[in-house]
Amino acid sequence: MRGNPKRRSKRVVSFKLRPELVPQPLWGVSACKLLNGRAPWKAIRIAELSRAGHRCETCTSSSVPLFCHEQWTYDDRKAITTLTGFHIACSDCNLALHMGLAHLRGEFDKALTQLCQVNKITEEEANRLFNNARAVWKRRSEKHWRVGVVPRLLVSYPQLKVLVGLDTRRTGPARDLRFVVTGKEIVRAG
Numbered sequence: 190m191r192g193n194p195k196r197r198s199k200r201v202v203s204f205k206l207r208p209e210l211v212p213q214p215l216w217g218v219s220a221c222k223l224l225n226g227r228a229p230w231k232a233i234r235i236a237e238l239s240r241a242g243h244r245c246e247t248c249t250s251s252s253v254p255l256f257c258h259e260q261w262t263y264d265d266r267k268a269i270t271t272l273t274g275f276h277i278a279c280s281d282c283n284l285a286l287h288m289g290l291a292h293l294r295g296e297f298d299k300a301l302t303q304l305c306q307v308n309k310i311t312e313e314e315a316n317r318l319f320n321n322a323r324a325v326w327k328r329r330s331e332k333h334w335r336v337g338v339v340p341r342l343l344v345s346y347p348q349l350k351v352l353v354g355l356d357t358r359r360t361g362p363a364r365d366l367r368f369v370v371t372g373k374e375i376v377r378a379g
């Protein structure tokens with residue numbers, strides 16, 4: 190007998206804040222970039238800030254600047270990524286969400302500290318979260334993606350149709366954003 194199976198089951202841990210590394214072929218493919226940060230994007234940002242009560246939706250900080258973070262899901266089997274909503278984030282939480290960029294900017298430790306504080310975890314656990322995210326990033330960066338937006342979001346923000354149907358086979362990665370993954374780090378390629 191090997192005991193109660195429930196005891197052997199893995200504890201499912203959910204974290205309030207997780208690093209989200211955008212797969213390389215999708216760099217530059219975002220609502221903010223494609224709407225050029227202009228009026229159609231600003232309208233989304235203003236509406237989402239209002240919805241969130243002008244607070245970070247992760248740690249409740251109201252310190253400005255507040256960022257309108259895009260929430261994307263990935264269907265790894267079909268290679269489809271979908272914009273599902275927006276999430277208001279303070280600058281520290283935003284840094285932790287974009288840990289790959291934080292690393293490039295020399296702000297990795299600051300991002301790691303925020304991961305620890307918000308999730309109430311140790312530095313070792315926070316590093317593990319980042320390493321897991323990086324492994325997923327590496328795998329997802331090896332393929333091309335088709336882009337979609339959930340229908341309810343298009344009802345609220347018709348300007349997001351600019352994203353629908355994009356395919357990284359055609360768009361390719363942003364030219365000025367070439368990075369490579371070495372054994373341990375994401376570094377700028379040139």
Ligand SMILES: [Zn+2]
Nearest residue numbers: 245248279282
């Ligand atoms: Zn925050």
